[in-house]
Amino acid sequence: VEPFPAPERWMIFLHGILGRRVNWRSFARRWVDRMPGWGAVLVDLRLHGDSQDSGDSQGLAGPHDLASASADVVELARAIELEHGGRIAALLGHSFGGKVAIGVADALRAEARGLERLWVLDAPPGPRTQPRDRTTEQVFTALAELPGSFVERREFIEALVERSIARPVAQWLATNLVAIEGPSGEVRGWRFGLDLVALRGLLDDFMVVDAWPALERVADAGTEVCLVLGGASQAVFGEQREHADRLACAGRIGVIEIPGAGHWVHVDQPAALLDLLVAPPPTCERGQP
Numbered sequence: 001v002e003p004f005p006a007p008e009r010w011m012i013f014l015h016g017i018l019g020r021r022v023n024w025r026s027f028a029r030r031w032v033d034r035m036p037g038w039g040a041v042l043v044d045l046r047l048h049g050d051s052q053d054s055g056d057s058q059g060l061a062g063p064h065d066l067a068s069a070s071a072d073v074v075e076l077a078r079a080i081e082l083e084h085g086g087r088i089a090a091l092l093g094h095s096f097g098g099k100v101a102i103g104v105a106d107a108l109r110a111e112a113r114g115l116e117r118l119w120v121l122d123a124p125p126g127p128r129t130q131p132r133d134r135t136t137e138q139v140f141t142a143l144a145e146l147p148g149s150f151v152e153r154r155e156f157i158e159a160l161v162e163r164s165i166a167r168p169v170a171q172w173l174a175t176n177l178v179a180i181e182g183p184s185g186e187v188r189g190w191r192f193g194l195d196l197v198a199l200r201g202l203l204d205d206f207m208v209v210d211a212w213p214a215l216e217r218v219a220d221a222g223t224e225v226c227l228v229l230g231g232a233s234q235a236v237f238g239e240q241r242e243h244a245d246r247l248a249c250a251g252r253i254g255v256i257e258i259p260g261a262g263h264w265v266h267v268d269q270p271a272a273l274l275d276l277l278v279a280p281p282p283t284c285e286r287g288q289p
Contacts, residue, residue, distance in 0.1 A: 013042050014042060016097050017096040046072050053272075065133070069103075099211050105118045150177075226255070
């Protein structure tokens with residue numbers, strides 16, 4: 001939990017596949033500065049970041065899938081309210097984290113603990129078996145080809161760039177490097193710290209799960225639901241986009257495109273996204289019949 005003073009309401013921020021909570025730290029601080037009475041909870045989803053070192057002797061039990069990732073966050077939400085006060089009032093999830101956020105919101109709705117807002121950033125709520133954007137697949141392939149360790153962090157980045165991974169993406173992936181320590185604690189090298197096989201299972205589940213029914217239940221229960229899309233992204237297209245627009249036309253959810261943003265909306269257009277998140281409700285544009 002970020003150390004903000006005694007918030008009355010919390011928003012949980014969920015990263016995408018291969019990400020970690022620190023990816024949202026600077027953005028969340030700017031958001032809290034403009035949202036009096038709110039606090040931010042930045043989460044490392046299962047198999048990501050510090051969730052791998054929870055200290056629990058049993059670790060995070062499988063199966064490692066979307067439902068389990070959502071259940072983790074529901075448990076965290078209860079703990080936040082119990083230990084820090086206030087209430088979980090909003091969720092924001094990007095990409096893989098967007099589908100996790102939908103599952104969390106639906107579980108809280110079932111417990112009569114509905115949210116005020118649910119922000120789903122550039123994530124297709126329905127199955128996506130034939131994505132247009134193959135960047136994630138390319139990243140997994142490149143990571144699987146890398147050697148097990150590197151003497152310096154820059155060698156890891158350069159190895160990915162040589163495999164046609166964009167340098168900003170390679171630098172972002174380098175945040176998952178773990179130091180290899182010698183007998184005296186000195187750093188002898190670096191290794192990629194995530195389990196690619198297990199993460200592939202998470203990603204495969206993300207691709208096939210249909211979260212539209214859950215999203216619609218959450219929206220119909222009174223939560224303001226907004227699907228935020230990068231104007232230059234291809235993550236939500238075809239029937240997925242048509243489904244979203246039908247719900248928007250009916251006034252059930254909002255759909256907003258941020259011009260100039262690709263899939264990483266919060267990286268490409270952070271100011272525009274921040275302005276959107278701090279606007280008073282209703283923030284979401286409704287589709288036209």
